[in-house]
Amino acid sequence: MTLIDPARAPSIAVVGGGIAGMSAACALVDQGARVLVFDKGRGPGGRTSTRRRDDLRFDHGAQYFTARDERFERAVARWVDAGVASPWRGRIGQVTNPGVIEEKPSARVRYVGVPGMNAVVRHLASSLGSRGEVRFGVRVTAAVLVEGRWLLKGDRNADLGTFDALIVALPAPQAAVVLNDAPGLFEQALAIPMLPCWSVMASFDRRLPVESDGIFVNMESGTGDAQLSWVARDSSKPQRPPGEAWVLHGSPGWSEANIERDPREVAEALLVAFFRAVGISAETPSTLDAHRWRFANAEPRTSEGCLFDRQRLLAACGDWANGGRVEGAYLSGVQAAECMISEMLRRAQEQPTSSRPWPR
Template sequence: MTPSQPAEQTSPQPAQAAPRIAIVGAGVSGLVAAGRLQAGAGKVSIFDKGRGVGGRISTRRTEQGSQFDHGAQYFTVRDARFRRVVKNMQADGVVAPWGGRIAKLERGTITPSSENHERFVGVPTMSAVGKWLARDLPIQLGTRIAVADRLAAAWRLTDTGGQPCGDFDWLLVAMPAPQAAELLGESAPAIADACRQVKMDGCWAAMIDFPEPLPLEFDGAFVHDSPLAWVARNSSKPGRPSQRESWVLHAGPEWSEAHLAEPAESVADAMLAEFYRVAEVATQQPSHLAAHRWRFAQAGKPLDEGCLLDAELRVAVCGDWCAGSRVEGAVLSGLAAAERCMAAR
């Protein structure tokens, strides 16, 4: 593959210097890759457009003191490498098992879930996971990278304000596939094409505080035959304020995609009404009701590649969609990207 951009001058690199590595995206995959690369390869610089780290592992706080894990709800562990990461986080008190009662909710019938995976959550919020992964890493927040130019011997990054963000020997793009495709479309067209093949569905999340506890015998439920796909009593997770009755509802991918352009207020109302219907509880005036639109929540058909790499262009792409659409996949994808970049140097 050849670079599609013309050769340009860039700042010279002293011989034998540690490679300068840019990582765009400080979600789980980017942070894991950054930690591994910083320990093993060279100097990393991380950029994220958000106000905080963690990406889709995220917690929304309100002025009234409520908190909602409105992205990833919990994570399960299958792979031995991920288990080691989780054990370290657990030892530092950053994650804990969630013993919530999980059910299946279908046409007014509540059946306890037969799945008995151990479910972990961040403590005291899901966002603790990203903060732990980000410790000791140099991260520039509030910086959306708009252009990644492949020059003769470097990647040059520019933010949306036209400000230069530096020249780098390697570029690691750690974000949802459609966003990676957009960033790399001009400069790494083959990788961008591979990213374009992965469709990621949106997800509407509703965040609700009820004044009174709901008389429901579950703390999380997979919902069938409904616009909703998942509902959870956020306040049942360890370390959350237990005096509150806080719930997070997720709409399913089809309903979310069909309503993606609608105003958050009307979506929140519709999701709350559907929750009352499927859970068959008496209605209450919520003390807090809001909805958040995740434009690229999860890939229905993730790749099984670990990561995408073009060693000639010195660019890699990682994210959950490369390895299974979950937190565990994001961690494994970040590790794969770091290891493949180091092997290709």
């Protein structure tokens, strides 16, 4: 049973099809709304993307997710049942001195998407059903309020349609650009800086002599050893193709200082730092690529859940609005959808005879 009468279903645009946008879209269609998701990317995932290189796969954004909140635990259980997520039982360590890897056990289960991190968002997109649609490769450049409805604009001023309500599910600095017509939310989003991260993907012809599969790198800053924050043998995750695939993440400080550097140079620099951190001699990789995440993580984050402008039927959500990480992003999207639905129902109850389900 949906809360909204499908015959009078409002149309809602979601800008951004990462985990936050997709969880919002799913929650909205579950309650009877019609939803159109726009994402500028070529495929699903956002920062939970997976990149293919030859026969290998690299999770070059989010590495894994944990569940603390009961609602997220239930969502993860559904994804495991659906075969799109699985626990990752890799050996996790930490390095504070070059070449010395200590075990870092954790009571929390680490989950990954299978066969790649992007499987979860892909699954959410495919479960939208007939009331929802995702358009990839479409960048939204502006949202303008025209006679109480949201008109979306794309590249070359393309008209992307008009909607009763809008959910913006982008990293905060990108959200601010789209929220230009909503001063309150625009300023709040603009006030949240996000740190970059260089991500390097390297494969090797043989298994490297490193016992751990995921390693937090916490070298003292200022020593010249603080280039990395995390390295992982991606090929140790469940349902990955055979091979030796590693992902290396630059530390926030190093990534920021080197943000405009040539990707090839970055890949080589972080590879050298990797060999030194794990204490093995250099090996020539069979493939080596780098990806620049300009907006990887919010610092500091807020934990309001989402931003909501009741009057304009506008919400902004994402990891930055809810404590960070995949879990925060997912729950932020759900909360944005709940705010929107309850406001629409309130309006419908106040003016039950209106021809619009969302009277203004």
